[in-house]
Amino acid sequence: MVEYSKKVMDNFFRPKNMGEIKEADGVGKVGNKVCGDIMYIYIKVEKKENKEYIKEIKFKTLGCAAAIATSSIITEIAKGKTIEDAKKITKEDVAEQLGGLPPIKMHCSNLSS
Amino acid sequence: MKKIYLDYAATTPVSEKVYEKMNPFFSDCYGNPSSLHSQGRKAKEAVEKTRKNIKNKLNAKKHKLVFTSGGTESNNLAIKGLAYKNPSKKHIITTKIEHDCVLNTCKWLEKQGYEITYLSVDEEGFVNLEELEKNIKKETLLVSIIHANNEIGTIQDLKKISQICHQKGTILHSDACQSFTKVPIDVIEEDIDLLTINAHKIYGPKGVGALLIKDYLNVEPLFHGGHHEEGIRSGTLNVSGIVGFGEAINEISLKNIEHMTKLRNKMIKELKNIKDVRINGSLEKRLCNNINVTFKDAEGESIVLHLDNRGIFASTGSACSSNTLKSSHVLSAIGLKQEDSHGSVRFSLGKETTEEDIDYVITNIKETISLLREMNPL
Numbered sequence: 001m002v003e004y005s006k007k008v009m010d011n012f013f014r015p016k017n018m019g020e021i022k023e024a025d026g027v028g029k030v031g032n033k034v035c036g037d038i039m040y041i042y043i044k045v046e047k048k049e050n051k052e053y054i055k056e057i058k059f060k061t062l063g064c065a066a067a068i069a070t071s072s073i074i075t076e077i078a079k080g081k082t083i084e085d086a087k088k089i090t091k092e093d094v095a096e097q098l099g100g101l102p103p104i105k106m107h108c109s110n111l112s113s
Numbered sequence: 114m115k116k117i118y119l120d121y122a123a124t125t126p127v128s129e130k131v132y133e134k135m136n137p138f139f140s141d142c143y144g145n146p147s148s149l150h151s152q153g154r155k156a157k158e159a160v161e162k163t164r165k166n167i168k169n170k171l172n173a174k175k176h177k178l179v180f181t182s183g184g185t186e187s188n189n190l191a192i193k194g195l196a197y198k199n200p201s202k203k204h205i206i207t208t209k210i211e212h213d214c215v216l217n218t219c220k221w222l223e224k225q226g227y228e229i230t231y232l233s234v235d236e237e238g239f240v241n242l243e244e245l246e247k248n249i250k251k252e253t254l255l256v257s258i259i260h261a262n263n264e265i266g267t268i269q270d271l272k273k274i275s276q277i278c279h280q281k282g283t284i285l286h287s288d289a290c291q292s293f294t295k296v297p298i299d300v301i302e303e304d305i306d307l308l309t310i311n312a313h314k315i316y317g318p319k320g321v322g323a324l325l326i327k328d329y330l331n332v333e334p335l336f337h338g339g340h341h342e343e344g345i346r347s348g349t350l351n352v353s354g355i356v357g358f359g360e361a362i363n364e365i366s367l368k369n370i371e372h373m374t375k376l377r378n379k380m381i382k383e384l385k386n387i388k389d390v391r392i393n394g395s396l397e398k399r400l401c402n403n404i405n406v407t408f409k410d411a412e413g414e415s416i417v418l419h420l421d422n423r424g425i426f427a428s429t430g431s432a433c434s435s436n437t438l439k440s441s442h443v444l445s446a447i448g449l450k451q452e453d454s455h456g457s458v459r460f461s462l463g464k465e466t467t468e469e470d471i472d473y474v475i476t477n478i479k480e481t482i483s484l485l486r487e488m489n490p491l
């Protein structure tokens with residue numbers, strides 16, 4: 001069994017923003033060829049001063065603990081950001097926020113970037 | 114919180130009785146069995162008595178028993194030891210569902226120029242006997258087939274397998290780490306040439322095992338040294354471990370086996386009530402303590418970690434938990450698709466497991482699965 005940080009486990013057991021947005025403005029779908037895990041991210045966008053902000057964000061994921069924790073944290077990071085800024089989030093940002101991921105699990109954070 | 118260990122196939126606790134038997138051999142009767150003085154002789158006596166008891170248990174009248182550091186070493190010694198001794202025969206037959214220590218030994222020999230045949234199995238995990246027979250040729254040194262599979266619990270018919278091997282003039286080795294003391298084995302009746310067993314699956318200590326070798330067969334040692342174990346396995350004997358092993362062979366009684374079988378059947382029955390579930394392995398010829406289940410639309414590591422959080426200890430061979438990310442070779446061999454073997458979990462019972470444990474586990478499995486399925490985007 002690989003070892004996870006406390007932050008990963010917290011996000012795995014108590015994921016933030018889990019669920020679906022019924023009338024989403026956008027749905028991001030990613031699958032992972034390595035292991036067959038799947039993540040959907042739903043967003044609702046709001047326009048303010050000519051910029052588009054992520055007003056609401058939710059996820060649904062079928063996958064390992066790292067995939068679920070990653071999904072949870074990405075929604076936390078992206079929430080409230082402009083679409084432009086959200087696009088700049090990298091898998092390293094996600095892994096850092098999670099207190100690191102085991103090397104073999106770095107691909108799980110790929111799901112999110 | 115309740116703690117329910119359901120990973121006895123990975124290892125068992127050392128029983129109190131075994132522990133007590135081992136105890137004097139640490140600081141009281143600590144002599145080296147090779148020493149001539151009475152302290153040494155006492156240790157040797159304990160080792161030899163154990164050797165006799167284990168041989169009796171298996172009816173090994175025509176075999177020598179070599180103590181090793183466990184199942185991994187015994188399997189390596191059987192396969193490589195035989196290969197080194199018989200360099201003219203360069204073909205080995207095994208199966209796709211062996212433990213890694215057999216598979217990787219064979220893969221290594223493959224790199225040294227050996228031809229290895231990996232027999233396929235049917236959807237319950239049984240070796241195809243016709244395929245076995247067809248593949249044995251003059252150069253076949255050895256057939257190595259696991260007795261009871263560690264992941265799915267399927268028990269092979271060793272008697273039929275050995276008949277085929279011997280009719281066609283080759284040798285049979287079997288890894289019986291999971292079946293020893295849970296399934297009766299008689300190495301004369303079933304005519305098994307080499308047999309691997311170990312202690313830590315049967316309430317004995319870790320790091321002790323044995324290889325039974327037919328009297329007239331020779332294996333090249335893996336370790337060279339001070340001529341212990343008739344020169345087959347050098348190294349000062351692990352006296353306390355061996356004594357513990359000898360005591361452990363009496364730990365699982367017929368009553369325990371009946372008890373585990375009953376609970377296993379109960380658990381399988383209740384698991385089948387959950388939607389989209391598949392039980393892997395044979396339902397009839399199955400280890401009394403093994404349950405291997407696939408939950409569609411849930412992932413194994415997530416299941417095991419949620420259960421762990423609720424005090425239940427199970428195991429997964431799924432991609433996301435192992436260190437290789439490859440899904441279980443055993444589940445692939447019985448025809449599971451990659452995504453299905455992902456949602457597979459193994460529960461293995463012990464003689465301590467109770468009916469209430471199973472009820473508690475089932476309740477928690479149901480909650481965990483519905484939680485994870487709710488998260489599934491599909």
Ligand SMILES: Cc1ncc(COP(=O)(O)O)c(C=O)c1O
Nearest residue numbers: 183184185212263288290291311
């Ligand atoms: C079928 C089988 N063979 C071999 C082994 C390896 O035995 P050991 O851990 O004693 O090296 C195990 C268990 O780990 C096993 O289940």
Ligand code: FES
Nearest residue numbers: 035064067108433
């Ligand atoms: S191992 Fe599949 S995403 Fe983690």
